[in-house]
Amino acid sequence: MLYRENGQFRTSYAADQQIFPIAQDRWAILAIVVFAFVGVPLLVDEYLFRAILIPFLILSLAAIGVNILVGYCGQITLGAGAFMAVGAYAAYNFHIRLDGLPLLVSFLLGGCTAAAVGIFFGIPSLRVRGLYLAVATLAAQFFTDWVFLRVPWFTNNASSGSVSVANLQILSWQIETPTDKYLLCLTILVVFALLAKNMTRCAIGRQWMAIRDMDVAAEVIGIRPLFAKLSAFAVSSFFVGTAGALWGFVHLASWEPAAFSVDRSFQLLFMVIIGGLGSIMGSFFGAAFIVILPIMLNQFLPAIGRVFGISISTAGVSHAELIIFGVLIIFFLIKEPHGIARMWSTGKEKLRLWPFPH
Amino acid sequence: MGFFIETLIGGLMAGMLYSLVALGFVLIFKASGVFNFAQGAMVLFAALAMARFSAWIPEWLGIDSRLLANGIAFILSAALMCVVAWLIERLVLRHLVNQDGATLLMATLGIAYVLEGIGSSIFGSDIYRIDVGMPKEPVMILEGSIEGGLLINKEDFVAALVAALLVGTLWLFFQKTSTGRALRAVADDHQAAQSIGIPLNRIWVIVWCVAGLVALVAGIIWGSKLGVQFSLATVALRGLPVVILGGLTSIPGAIIGGLIIGVGEKLSEVYLGPLIGGGIEIWFAYQLALVFLLFRPQGLFGEKIIDRV
Structure with a gap:
């Protein structure tokens, strides 16, 4: 009853084209953002920041990037982890090799480097698509894994092969506590999410979607596939690369190539598919699902076992985690192939008609 | 010269194992259009089953003969793989008919997780050995014609024979029954096949069973060579470039693609590796596949039905 758009008239083009045309949506999103900036740092303890919130924010950013490529432009990628790695290592090299370069600038340069690499590995998309393209992007994955492991220049000749950063600072803001890190990630995420949302609503986003829906038809109406596909690869890799830089600098602080392995790529693709292809909102849902589920299982499985009088060993828990994770993924794919975002919009439709659905 | 040929043969042997994995991919892709990422997990699962059954059966039944125990273990594992195939068709694929490729791909990744989890909770997650009585000792051959002779593992030779036998049987099965x-028929055209009364669901079960059996053979060979361990599940990722190279729809392509990749990996590791740093065999196969994608996207022997852009 509260969720009605009656009486909300759009009297200008600007009002008609806003991201959230319904006032209740607008206020709810604003309230969530304000709560995330002000409320969460007051309420949440350090463990929650470290284990859930910071990974969730960074992986949401990466998932948005993957969603641009897979969901909006229809090009399957299994190389997202590689672009995260490129972003992280490029940002690291900019950070340590150029003295006095502001931190944010190295993040963005990391993202740009990832975009360049993304364009390079996106070239096969001009010839093939679907599963074949997935294999081509896997080539990027294995190649970067090897490069960052074997070429000492990229890790600044670190003998252990792992790199680390310390003393993160933006202007005079020392980023030390988990709250600081959380706020940094949140700010970047909000800016980037807004950017992505707007990009998908303007000319370039429509080009991507046209290519996704039918590339021949798109070409006929004058969209250049080369530009559309490579720009999708570039933008997507830029997002993913920036997320990678954040993951390395802010979340891990010291990392090796294994942090960006092929499993990470699969994880990101899961997020996008479970969250909802072609939906920025869905990227958040997917990231939340994938980040929180293993932690929940880890916490609750032994407890559930105790209820039934079974003590589950640590190995047993990790096996059960794998099984439940796999089953849930299959379940979601069968029950809602369009992802949580579709459930969300169905729910909203129902809410608009509630309590008189007919 | 001798060293070169030894490397070549080592590559062929490794390539044969890739071929067996790729064969599983191709069988399922041809018949149901599903790109089965769970093939690696199936190899692991089958190998675990074989390793454990062959250790448990002598305890349960009190059989002393290793041959008999291995035989029973093989039959049990094969039956288990058929049950797995039936469950996958019944519980997953049947509900995902007509979904697009990415969804099916993700579903098989889900299956892979479930199989890995179930496999290691039933059979344990240690490293096991499969001992099917393969000869281990190396032999020298061709000492007369090449200086220094060639050192060849008998085990590799037997494994190659087994693989060839398997491919031959598959060929007979596909052509003559x-x-x-x-x-x-299903591989050629689902709808036409259905319209002349071929039951699609049963065909899918059969094809997953066959892929399961291929996985079992691959698992046994691989497991008796290197031991059964969790890393076996990642062989699926090694099999991917093979099917791209050979063509996703071609069984001979899978075999020859596997051999080329195997030889290419070993030769590049030995001759290129020292120049640019070791460990290149992991991505070498993928770069080879990438080149193929750019210039001959249907692979060596695939049909030209691939979505060209």
Whole structure:
């Protein structure tokens, strides 16, 4: 009853084209953002920041990037982890090799480097698509894994092969506590999410979607596939690369190539598919699902076992985690192939008609 | 010269194992259009089952003969793989008919997780050995014609024979039996096959069973060579470039692609590796596949039905 758009008239083009045309949506999103900036740092303890919130924010950013490529432009990628790695290592090299370069600038340069690499590995998309393209992007994955492991220049000749950063600072803001890190990630995420949302609503986003829906038809109406596909690869890799830089600098602080392995790529693709292809909102849902589920299982499985009088060993828990994770993924794919975002919009439709659905 | 040929043969042997994995991919892709990422997990699962059954059966039944125990273990594992195939069709694929490729791909990744989890909770997650009585000792051959002779593992030789036998059997099955003919019909055109009364669901079960059996053979060979361990599940990722190279729809392509990749990896590791740093065999196969994608996207022997852009 509260969720009605009656009486909300759009009297200008600007009002008609806003991201959230319904006032209740607008206020709810604003309230969530304000709560995330002000409320969460007051309420949440350090463990929650470290284990859930910071990974969730960074992986949401990466998932948005993957969603641009897979969901909006229809090009399957299994190389997202590689672009995260490129972003992280490029940002690291900019950070340590150029003295006095502001931190944010190295993040963005990391993202740009990832975009360049993304364009390079996106070239096969001009010839093939679907599963074949997935294999081509896997080539990027294995190649970067090897490069960052074997070429000492990229890790600044670190003998252990792992790199680390310390003393993160933006202007005079020392980023030390988990709250600081959380706020940094949140700010970047909000800016980037807004950017992505707007990009998908303007000319370039429509080009991507046209290519996704039918590339021949798109070409006929004058969209250049080369530009559309490579720009999708570039933008997507830029997002993913920036997320990678954040993951390395802010979340891990010291990392090796294994942090960006092929499993990470699969994880990101899961997020996008479970969250909802072609939906920025869905990227958040997917990231939340994938980040929180293993932690929940880890916490609750032994407890559930105790209820039934079974003590589950640590190995047993990790096996059960794998099984439940796999089953849930299959379940979601069968029950809602369009992802949580579709459930969300169905729910909203129902809410608009509630309590008189007919 | 001798060293070169030894490397070549080592590559062929490794390539044969890739071929077996790729064969599983191709069988399932041809018949159901599903790109089965769970093939690696199936190899792991089958190998675990074989390793454990062959250790448990002498305890349960009190059989002393290793041959008999291995035989029973093989039959049990094969039956288990058929049950797994039936469950996958029944619980997953049947509900995902007509979904697009990415969704099916993700579903098989889900299956892979479930199989890994179930496999290691039933059979344990240690490293096991499969001992099917393969000869281990190396032999020298061709000492007369090449200086220094060639050092070859008998085990590799037996494994190659087994693989060739398997491929031959598969070929007979596909060409000469009515089920095989039905399988080929489904692979050519789902709707046409259905309209002449071929039951699609049963065909899918059969094809997953066959892929399961291929996985079992691959698992046994691989497991008796290197031991059964969790890393076996990642062989699926090694099999991917093979199917791209050989063509996703071609069984001979899978075999020859596997051999080329195997040889290419070993030769590049030995001759290129020292120049640019070791460990290149992991991505070498993928770069080879990438080149193929750019210039000959249907692979060496694939049909030209691939979505060209």
